[in-house]
Amino acid sequence: DQQVKxxxxxxxxxxxxxxILNCDYTNSMFDYFLWYKKYPAEGxxxxxxxxxxxxxxxxxxxxxxLNKSAKHLSLHIVPSQPGDSAVYFxxxxxxxxxxxxYGKLTFxxxxxxxxxx
Amino acid sequence: NAGVMQNxxxxxxxxxxxxxxxxxxxxxxxxxxxxxxLPEEGLKFMVYxxxxxxxxxxxxxxxxxxxxxxxxxxxxxxxxxxxRGDSAAYFCAxxxxxxxxxxxxxxxSGTRLTVV
Numbered sequence: 001d002q003q004v005k006x007x008x009x010x011x012x013x014x015x016x017x018x019x020i021l022n023c024d025y026t027n028s029m030f031d032y033f034l035w036y037k038k039y040p041a042e043g044x045x046x047x048x049x050x051x052x053x054x055x056x057x058x059x060x061x062x063x064x065x066l067n068k069s070a071k072h073l074s075l076h077i078v079p080s081q082p083g084d085s086a087v088y089f090x091x092x093x094x095x096x097x098x099x100x101x102y103g104k105l106t107f108x109x110x111x112x113x114x115x116x117x
Numbered sequence: 118n119a120g121v122m123q124n125x126x127x128x129x130x131x132x133x134x135x136x137x138x139x140x141x142x143x144x145x146x147x148x149x150x151x152x153x154x155l156p157e158e159g160l161k162f163m164v165y166x167x168x169x170x171x172x173x174x175x176x177x178x179x180x181x182x183x184x185x186x187x188x189x190x191x192x193x194x195x196x197x198x199x200x201r202g203d204s205a206a207y208f209c210a211x212x213x214x215x216x217x218x219x220x221x222x223x224x225x226s227g228t229r230l231t232v233v
């Protein structure tokens with residue numbers, strides 16, 4: 001049961017253009033969403049997150065959009081740079097009984113982003 | 118301030134041997150999570166531990182796998198009688214709190230287990 005899905009295995013973008021990575025989820029209990037970047041032979045590195053009470057969060061070149069009704073989130077990278085080439089994972093967390101966002105993350109399969117100079 | 122340290126980085130075991138993977142969380146972090154990444158897949162949650170306690174082991178295979186996080190020392194993920202299907206990258210992450218929205222969550226670089 002794939003509760004978090006990234007339907008595009010790969011994305012190729014020209015340097016300077018926008019990269020849009022998409023993620024869909026099925027579990028309505030998810031309330032906190034994260035994007036990670038991962039290089040080969042390294043652990044995932046946190047990029048940006050969003051709580052379910054928001055629909056947008058911005059940090060420099062990275063913006064995450066959340067559409068709760070569609071159970072869809074997206075990561076926009078503008079402008080894209082060759083150093084952004086990596087695997088991008090979206091992940092989701094559900095609230096624990098105590099009301100805090102719980103550290104057990106459910107990951108998508110990842111999207112390989114390639115930014116060409 | 119060192120990050121999450123995992124060792125060894127690479128581990129080769131023959132079928133039937135035991136594998137021990139170690140994770141030292143960041144200083145001040147008492148919450149540890151283990152994930153497994155099979156080839157071409159995303160990370161899958163295995164187990165969540167606090168010091169001396171297993172909080173959530175819903176992702177752990179029922180047999181051969183165990184985890185601990187003792188009062189002193191690193192967290193250990195132990196796989197007994199390894200099989201080829203156990204070959205994967207194993208990542209741990211640590212946090213100072215289960216409230217990751219406010220306190221963050223840091224991954225180690227992983228241990229790549231190869232079973233031959």
